[in-house]
Amino acid sequence: MAVVTLRAPLRDRVGGQAKHELPGATVGEVLRELERRFPTVTGWILDEQGRVRPHVNVFVNGERIREDAAVAPDDTLQVLPSISGGYA
């Protein structure tokens, strides 16, 4: 299974655990499984249409990808806030 790494505040919303082993063939499927296990992050990474939010970056093995990218069982996913988000 792929390993998803979360930082605060997402990590805080899943009980403080940073790494999560999750099944799924695509980034979207893996992140939907994260939401299923932790409803407290529903809508935080993916919007209701299953798209990665525009100011969230998901990296698979260091490469930035979107929700429809394929995921292999030993891949590592990192979810990070984009520098384009936030407010002045």
Place this chain on the structure above:
Amino acid sequence: MTELLVGTKKGLFVLEGDPSTGEPFAIATRAFAGDVVEYAIRDRRTGRYFAGVTSGFYGPRVMFTDDPAGDWQQGEGPAFPEGSDTSLERVWRIEPGVSEGVLYAGVAPAALFVSADDGEHWELNEPLWKERLAGSWNPGAGGLALHSICTWPGKPDTLAVGVSAAGVWITEDGGESWRTGYAGLVPEYMPEEQRAGTNALCVHNMHRAPLRPERLFMQFHGNVYRSDDEGGSWTSIREGLPSGFGFPLVIDPADPDCAYVVPLVADVDRVTPGGQLRVHRTRDAGATWTALGDGLPSNEAYLTVLRQAFGSSGEGRSQELYVGATSGDVWGSSDAGGHWFAAHERLAPVTSVRVA
């Protein structure tokens, strides 16, 4: 003691104080640090607090709690149906309904969500959404927003909502069907030959007078209106105001002839006229207006007061009023605007003010 919920660009500030003293309020708690809190309200029926919160990274949502200093929970929704190709952008307003457990949420892109369980689950009102899809609604500067929700005391199936910029929509069957309330609204921002029949009607704010519920007051994009026929038609009551432009509006629940507005110069210059913050009140349904400014900034104060940044509690001559500006300042009055005091200074830009 008054508890004030101040939504800002940098979180929710819960202020506490005694307005009769004229002393500044204290910050009791701050929640959602770093996120925009577009709107916050306490449902006085249950004591539950609600906040419309948008993270610049992680999106918008409705949060609720019974203790604003404690943990907040996320409801299920509001969310657009999968496959609709539409995502929630912002929560503009959360309004308690008439029936027990019912709340409404007005959002962008313009849609109405309904909760029947005190805000824990939210469902899209499909009939109004279908009107939106069929009607080519256009956004205003703040986006395509459903921001005003006017319930009717004792008639849970009757509702009027205001949309920027798609005018007034009215239901009398609990949201199963909707009709427009466009008559009399004049979009002066459009060429004269295109005004008739347009749905590009930029409502800025709308409130119902609960003791005479067929009456509504509206702050429009460049005018102030009153309706005496449930929102079906509108009459300008701008005469006597320094400008027809502005965003917030407050009514006196005990006086159906009373409304308060905060005029700004114009759409091309959205600041207080003459460098003075003034709240204008009518007690004769808009025939005349009185400027209220004792204690408000009166010199070189070029302020902007946003749509939801004007709240009240109580009624009549002792009605409490609170107005917040994008300068981060909040002013209050405990005598219906007769005298004002600085409730708090130097918060983040204020997006909403409501009395808990």
